[in-house]
Amino acid sequence: MNAIIKPIHSVSIRTLLLGAFLTLMLIPFVVIALITYHKENQIIQKQTSQLLLQTVEQTQRAMDANLAEIDRLTWALLYDQSSDLDFLNGSFGSAYQIFEASQRFKEKFYTDMFRGRLEYIQAVHFITPEMNILSTDNTFRSKSQLDLANYQYIVSQIDKEPLQLHWFSKSREVFHPKESFDTPIKESVTATRRLIDSNSGKLKGYLFIQFNDRFIQENLQNVQIGATGAIYVSDRSGDRVYQQERQLMDNNTKLIEAINSITNKERGYQIVDNEWLLAFNSSEVSGWKMTAIVPMNELIGANQQILSYLLLMTLMGAVVSIIISFLLATSISKPVIQLARHMSSASLHHLVEEHSPIRELRILNRNFNQLILRTRELIKQNEVQEREKREALLKALQMQIHPHFLYNTLDTMYWMSIKYKAETVSKLVTALGRFFRFTLSSDREWISIQQEMEHIQNYLTIQSYRYQDKFSYQLSIEETIRNNRIMPLILQPLVENAIEHGISKSSEKGTISIVACKIGDKVCISIANTGGRLDLEHVKQLLNADHASEHVGLRNVQQRIKLAFGKEYGLQFSINTIDGTVVIVTLPHQDLFAAKPMGV
Structure with a gap:
């Protein structure tokens, strides 16, 4: 079954470089723009929050000063030992007595204590422990008109801090106004204080000062919180005390819930649901929490101009990055593309x-x-x-033409020399037969040094008879390299040159010495002869030449060794210390039966 080769979708180097450069250049622009916008947004939010908190604190201090003035006016009632308040200690057995005490009560508070603040006071009530009620209202107040639940709640709060003036929202008023014609002046907060007899410590009753909405409005209605922000004031229980009439606060129950959720904190600012920024501060005088609300989109709107600048800068950076990336990708990819085209063609x-x-x-x-x-x-x-x-x-x-005929002829000559007792001829024929058998069967690629040396010995035996004992020879081979591999017929041309160009030209008897040994990780075979010397420079030039008519055998041997084993192996020539020439054959040490053939 043939495997299905899926096509490889190739991408040009120019496209890769362009994508890499655009990525490396555009990402920093985008990251810097986002970080700058985020940091700038944080800075604006922090500065706006701090400024908003300062506005709340200043407004809170102004309102606390107004509340503290009421506390100062009513504080004297706790230690008043004059006879002006004796009517509060009497018993009110009849309606007339209550009416008479109410008139004196009204005169005391309206004429003496609050005559500079009458426009802010809706009514003042005093409730005795026996539930007798004195009021500045023109209408008669009775226990049946009293909101007992609110009264008991207020009393319980006052009992916790009996010396403090307590402030409560409109929802905690003890007398609810009757439904009548609509009036622009509405009930607002109530200030309540506990009155005791300074001499006996006996409880006189509880004072309730009902203010109208102008009491707080004049302090808060003109406070501007941003373009669409608003002020919201709540008491300790979370009841609304005041809110600016802004569109932001209309039926926004979610916002009111968010404000009430931070009633346990005294001061700070907070972002709620990523929709509103709230800055709040609690009053030490009344315990009220004043909260300034600013929509987040108003703050973000102030940051839009910065964002537009950042986007413009990012766009310009992107255009510049595209141009630079295109130029860089082109300058790098164009030579590569040209090289690819040249290589293909x-x-x-x-x-x-x-x-x-x-x-x-x-x-x-x-x-x-x-x-x-x-x-x-x-x-x-x-x-x-x-x-x-x-x-x-x-x-x-x-x-190889008729090799068997040659072998048979040599064999006949050998037996005839034995028959006629021609021992010299028989040795020569034996050496010649071995020589031809090795030569004609040397089609193998590799042989051992031992075999090559035996072939050289046969060759020298034949040559020694030819030259009538004009030279002597000596062969030596180290035992560890007998099986070292070598190409056949490598040494014969070298020995032949030693005879033809050395010993044959000398008038004296010469010697040929062949020694094979191991030196390091190499095998060296030296062929030294006496007689005439070779011109070493001329021989080197012939070996390096492509074509030469002289010493063809030497050049062939050199090329065969270098092609088989590498350039670091081959022939080296030197002058013999006595007379003649030394040729050294360098081969790698590789066992014929273990090493793999080398090649280039």
Whole structure:
């Protein structure tokens, strides 16, 4: 079953760079704009909250001064020992006595105590422990008209702090007004104090001062809280004492609940439901909590101009970022795209230009050109190697013509030399047979150094008969490298050169010494001979040349070793200490039966 290959959606480098640059440039603009707007919004809210709280505190102090004045006027009643209030201590057995005491009560308070504040007072009531009621009202007040629930609540609160003047909202008034024609003046808060006899400590009764709505309005109605804000005053129990007639407060039960939820706090500001900013302060005189309410959209509206500036700056930054990102992406991607096009259309005969303003791209261009040049070199080496292989194959084919006929002939010559007792001929024929058997069967890629040395020994035996004992030879191989791998017929050209160009040109008998040993991680085979010396510089030039008519065998050996093992291996030439030349063959130490063939 063939696997289904999913198509890969490719993206151009220009698109990737453009996206990366836009992301890196736009994100800071957006983040900075958001942080700036958020911080600016916090600063404006904090400054507005503090300013609003200061306004509340100043308004609270002005109203507390008005309330403290009432407290000061009524404080004298606690320690009044004059006869002006004796009528409060008497018994009221008849309606006439109550009426008479009420007249004196009205005269005392309206004429003496509150004559400068009569426009703010709706009525003043005094309720004795026996529930007798004195009032400044023109109408007669009786126990039946009293709101007992409110009365008992007020008395319980006064008993907790008997020396204080207590303030209560309209909802806690002890006498409710009768329904009559509508009047612009309405009942408002009530101030209540407990009166005792300073001599005996006996309770005289409770004083109730009923104020109208002008008492608080004149202090609060002209206070401006923003454009749409409002003032709201509540007592300790959360009952409304006063509220500005603003659209914000009309039937807004949710806002009233939010205000009541912070009654346990004395001073501060708070944001409720992200809709309102509340600044509040509690009065030490009355215990009332004054709250200033400002809608959050009014504060946010003040910050809209800053937001518009930030958006404009962000937009301009985005435009600049797009332009810069486009230019940067183009400047980086254009050389890369050109390099990709050149690489796709490049051949072994054409190189790409290395001129680029970007260093990394110049390196890529240079490396690509080096790859092309290296490919050319490898192809050329491969062509040379293939040509040499074809030549070697042709020679091998030529040498393999009738090999059995050659072996049979040599075998016949050997037995005839034995028959006629020609020992020298038999040795020569034996060496020649072994030599040809190794040469004609050397189609293997690798052999051991031991096999190669045995072949060289046969070759030297044959040559020694040819040159009539003009030279002697010595072979030595280290035991640990006998199985080291080597290519066949590597040493024969070197030994042949030692005989032909060294010993044969000398008038004296020469020597050939072949030693194979291990040095470090390498195997070195030295071939030293006496006789004529080679011109080392000339030989090196011939080895490095592509074509040469001289020393073809040496050049072939050098190329075979370097192609098989690498450039650090090959042939080295030096002058013998006595006379002659030394050739050193350097190979890697690799066991024939364990190492894998090396190659380039």
